[in-house]
Amino acid sequence: NAGVTQTPKFQVLKTGQSMTLQCAQDMNHEYMSWYRQDPGMGLRLIHYSVGAGITDQGEVPNGYNVSRSTTEDFPLRLLSAAPSQTSVYFCASSRGRPNEKLFFGSGTQLSVL
Amino acid sequence: AQKITQTQPGMFVQEKEAVTLDCTYDTSDPSYGLFWYKQPSSGEMIFLIYQGSYDQQNATEGRYSLNFQKARKSANLVISASQLGDSAMYFCAMRDGHMEYGNKLVFGAGTILRVKS
Numbered sequence: 367n368a369g370v371t372q373t374p375k376f377q378v379l380k381t382g383q384s385m386t387l388q389c390a391q392d393m394n395h396e397y398m399s400w401y402r403q404d405p406g407m408g409l410r411l412i413h414y415s416v417g418a419g420i421t422d423q424g425e426v427p428n429g430y431n432v433s434r435s436t437t438e439d440f441p442l443r444l445l446s447a448a449p450s451q452t453s454v455y456f457c458a459s460s461r462g463r464p465n466e467k468l469f470f471g472s473g474t475q476l477s478v479l
Numbered sequence: 480a481q482k483i484t485q486t487q488p489g490m491f492v493q494e495k496e497a498v499t500l501d502c503t504y505d506t507s508d509p510s511y512g513l514f515w516y517k518q519p520s521s522g523e524m525i526f527l528i529y530q531g532s533y534d535q536q537n538a539t540e541g542r543y544s545l546n547f548q549k550a551r552k553s554a555n556l557v558i559s560a561s562q563l564g565d566s567a568m569y570f571c572a573m574r575d576g577h578m579e580y581g582n583k584l585v586f587g588a589g590t591i592l593r594v595k596s
Binding site: 401425462 | 486495514522524526581588589
């Protein structure tokens with residue numbers, strides 16, 4: 367079972383470059399989200415989606431774009447990378463019911479030089 | 480705004496002993512959910528246990544139990560009979576009660592647990 371798949375696992379960018387972090391889930395989950403993890407700050411929500419065509423901002427959305435054209439995929443776009451976006455990024459999904467756990471991908475470690 | 484506080488940056492425990500990891504939360508919503516996740520050095524996020532705000536009993540999952548004190552707004556994780564494999568970062572998280580659908584979680588800063596042999 368694949369679960370939540372994130373690619374790439376590691377990425378190094380130069381300031382100003384753009385890139386897309388990919389996230390795909392094969393569990394038919396309606397709810398998907400992106401978090402970033404920084405030392406001493408836990409995980410912070412960037413964007414989330416409650417279904418195809420519906421996205422909303424989380425706590426730290428600036429500098430990131432998302433779209434949800436299918437139930438399976440939820441890519442995260444960095445439009446112009448900045449050193450402050452150096453972080454570990456996690457994609458997570460669930461069926462969306464209140465007491466359900468989030469299923470996490472394995473993470474993407476991003477460094478912006 | 481909802482907030483999770485984990486006041487212990489790091490903890491040590493002797494193998495086979497029990498350990499409690501603290502978590503306090505702040506919310507004005509009557510309906511909310513509390514989660515604990517484990518993150519080993521490999522980086523993945525592993526779900527451990529869930530407690531709903533209306534649940535009458537404390538949640539338990541194997542060696543994990545949640546000491547839920549609603550009046551104190553605390554949801555401490557208790558790990559019994561610690562094992563070397565329990566060494567990891569532990570995150571407490573709360574579900575945003577405003578959302579009728581979806582699992583928008585707010586995370587604490589985490590506690591690093593080291594189990595000594």
